[in-house]
Amino acid sequence: MKRVLLVGAGEVGAKHLAALSGVPGVLVAGVADPDPCVDVPRGVPVFASWRAALSAATPDLVVVATPPGTALCVAREAAQTGAAVLVEKPCTTEPAALVPQPGDGRIFVAFQPHFAPGLNALLAMPPAVTRADVLLSVHRDPGYFRGWRRTYADAGGILHQQAIHGLALALRLLPGDVEMVNATVTHSRGLAETEDHVIAVLALSGGATVQINARVDHPGPPAHELILHLTDGRRLHVRGRNLEAGLGEIAAAPTHEELRRAMYAAALNAAEGHPAHPCLFSMTALRRPLEVIDRVYRDARVVRAAYAAAA
Incomplete structure (x- = not known):
């Protein structure tokens, strides 16, 4: 069972929580947000501090859905724990902030539309x-x-x-x-x-x-x-x-929930040392x-x- 921590439970975090709740073999190990705007499922721990959550939840994957700036800081600290990280775009508006640092290779941008058919x-x-x-x-x-x-x-x-x-x-x-x-x-x-x-x-x-x-x-x-x-x-x-x-055809398009689930699976697979899925977008590549x-x-x-x- 893979453990996932969600950091940020606002509008976008709610979409991630809904998608994560339906992934076989995945356990939402915690939600970090001092004031969640979504109903967190019963039994899922809620943390006011994302640093406390990282320590307590021991996640395999961290999904970061916080505003730019904060998102980059959270993503980099999460990657230092050894977890794979998916961070919502743009994570920062400053290109210079994306000069590569140790651990950045485990961080990917949550571009779920890049997993669309074809x-x-x-x-x-x-x-x-x-x-x-x-x-x-x-x-x-x-x-x-x-x-x-x-x-x-x-x-x-x-x-x-x-x-x-x-x-x-x-x-x-x-x-x-x-x-x-x-x-x-x-x-x-x-x-x-x-x-x-x-x-x-x-x-x-x-x-x-x-x-x-x-x-x-x-x-x-x-x-x-x-x-x-x-x-x-x-x-x-x-x-x-x-x-x-x-x-593909618009009538046959997958939902964004389905695309997010494909993205989670790809990130977890990369974290295990497998070659990165072509549709994954590394955070360092966001600089351009x-x-x-x-x-x-x-x-x-x-x-x-x-x-x-x-x-």
Whole structure:
């Protein structure tokens, strides 16, 4: 029986707890949160201190679902115990914080959409890609941007919080440095420090490009998708509300709960010394997407529209 500790029992932690509760051979050995926002199953110990939980629960896997900054600290201390670690994105908004440290090889980012159908083979044998289109169209009410999500310093922007699943996947398939950025960041609803819309074109060394169109003020059905333009003229379309259909049909897409369970199994397998599953995303590899995101925001033209005009 594998023992799992969940650190953080807020909105995202609740999703992990639901997924973990249905995994054969896995025991939720504890939940660490001073004020859980979810009903913890009877018999599962609740700890106010994550350090106390690490000591008492002796976990094989630690799932970290806390805000950025804290998440990185928890993940690294958890890895020092010998446990495998899955940490929610982005874990930090500072690329320099991801300079490798001892134990970082046991930490993976919880990109469960990367386990969607067809992506295993895609990542195991990456095709030659000339362009990637990262598309995000969702609606987030102003109330979503409360607490730690209010400030850019704590939460980053929508590329850190919303579009990073697809952007990180695209960058796994597209090597090279960013040579040019043409971007516009639009604030139209007064969402604290968070923007409503990012449009960007990135030129990479080697000639490939990444095009981003990410918005959180979309009035229609939500979608987060990735279109890969291959050198042979084909297109691969990773579909879903959040990439979950992968290269398959949307009607046959697995649930995110199912994708999380596949991710837990892969992390536990890697912790036993087996080769890492192609869909696992190491935390050290997150540094490059964060550097790219920093470059977009640094070079972007910022447009601030009056709220009344945008309503």
